[in-house]
Amino acid sequence: MIFEQIVTGGCQSYLMGCPERCAAVVIDPEASQIDRYLGLAAKDGLRIHYVIDTHTHADHFSGARALKAETGALIVMNKLSPFPFADLRLDDGEILKVGELKLQALLTPGHTRDSMCILAGDRVFTGDTLLIGGTGRSDLPTGNPDQLYDSLFNRLLKLPPETLVYPAHDYKGRSHSDIGTEIAGNPRLQKTDRAEFIAMMEHLDLAAPTHLTEALRTNLSGAKTVAGLLAEAAARVPFVAMDDLAAAIDAGNTGYTLLDVREKDAFDAGHITGALHLPRGQLELRVNDMLPDPTARILTICEFGRISTLAAATLRDLGFTRAAALDGGVKAWREAGLPLVGG
Numbered sequence: 001m002i003f004e005q006i007v008t009g010g011c012q013s014y015l016m017g018c019p020e021r022c023a024a025v026v027i028d029p030e031a032s033q034i035d036r037y038l039g040l041a042a043k044d045g046l047r048i049h050y051v052i053d054t055h056t057h058a059d060h061f062s063g064a065r066a067l068k069a070e071t072g073a074l075i076v077m078n079k080l081s082p083f084p085f086a087d088l089r090l091d092d093g094e095i096l097k098v099g100e101l102k103l104q105a106l107l108t109p110g111h112t113r114d115s116m117c118i119l120a121g122d123r124v125f126t127g128d129t130l131l132i133g134g135t136g137r138s139d140l141p142t143g144n145p146d147q148l149y150d151s152l153f154n155r156l157l158k159l160p161p162e163t164l165v166y167p168a169h170d171y172k173g174r175s176h177s178d179i180g181t182e183i184a185g186n187p188r189l190q191k192t193d194r195a196e197f198i199a200m201m202e203h204l205d206l207a208a209p210t211h212l213t214e215a216l217r218t219n220l221s222g223a224k225t226v227a228g229l230l231a232e233a234a235a236r237v238p239f240v241a242m243d244d245l246a247a248a249i250d251a252g253n254t255g256y257t258l259l260d261v262r263e264k265d266a267f268d269a270g271h272i273t274g275a276l277h278l279p280r281g282q283l284e285l286r287v288n289d290m291l292p293d294p295t296a297r298i299l300t301i302c303e304f305g306r307i308s309t310l311a312a313a314t315l316r317d318l319g320f321t322r323a324a325a326l327d328g329g330v331k332a333w334r335e336a337g338l339p340l341v342g343g
């Protein structure tokens with residue numbers, strides 16, 4: 001068996017493969033690691049057949065849909081998953097075959113209603129149901145501490161004690177544990193009484209995870225994250241360095257039509273000399289009047305260098321095939337001591 005654990009911050013994802021049949025599965029892929037999964041599979045000559053999300057994640061961005069787009073793999077989730085793009089929805093006990101490997105779904109609601117664990121031979125992928133020295137929280141949407149109690153004490157902890165535990169998160173850099181070690185030492189599992197366990201889970205007083213809204217929105221819709229949208233725009237736009245633009249302005253000829261896409265207040269408070277003003281919000285509507293020459297080299301400028309990237313990408317979509325963006329924005333320009341006019 002081929003086994004890879006991919007760590008992204010506190011998130012753990014997994015690639016498991018059958019070398020005999022050249023088949024692989026990825027569990028809980030993270031959106032920023034798509035190329036890594038593809039590279040790991042390619043290194044061992046594997047094709048990814050399935051992408052499994054153990055539940056609807058509220059704390060990281062799922063790479064399931066992007067990985068499917070690259071590989072044609074089927075997206076696999078719990079039968080209760082609300083994700084509209086799941087191809088296979090597993091019921092309790094159902095088995096997926098990945099070459100010679102067998103992966104069995106254990107439906108373990110509690111952290112979320114659609115949580116499942118994946119039992120694969122000597123190991124179990126516990127998602128956020130059971131963590132090393134902890135459990136998933138049960139206070140996020142569809143969470144339920146009563147169900148979590150059953151999923152842990154009447155399900156997962158009944159697996160053989162030597163079963164290896166591979167969770168979807170670990171914030172202390174640990175790779176795995178096993179059921180026996182968790183039963184003996186996991187502080188949350190010491191509350192074996194249902195009522196006491198529920199009371200503990202209801203009083204953890206945890207802060208909401210960062211990116212909660214965006215993670216739920218994108219994980220439930222399969223749509224892009226803001227960072228993903230910006231990265232896509234940045235990948236198809238060339239950038240011009242601030243120093244190069246400053247030197248060209250000094251020399252009296254930039255060769256660019258400078259286009260400041262910030263709001264009027266910001267533009268009036270100080271802009272790069274010679275820049276035209278066309279706010280990003282009006283770009284598509286006023287582009288025909290303001291930019292009659294589609295062959296012009298247009299250089300977009302904003303405050304932080306992100307909106308200008310989107311604006312340059314939009315201009316390229318509209319046929320301005322030489323549009324570029326300033327690398328950095330007016331804020332960095334100002335901080336570098338470069339000159340602004342107005343204000």
Ligand SMILES: [Fe+2]
Nearest residue numbers: 057058059128
């Ligand atoms: Fe989670």
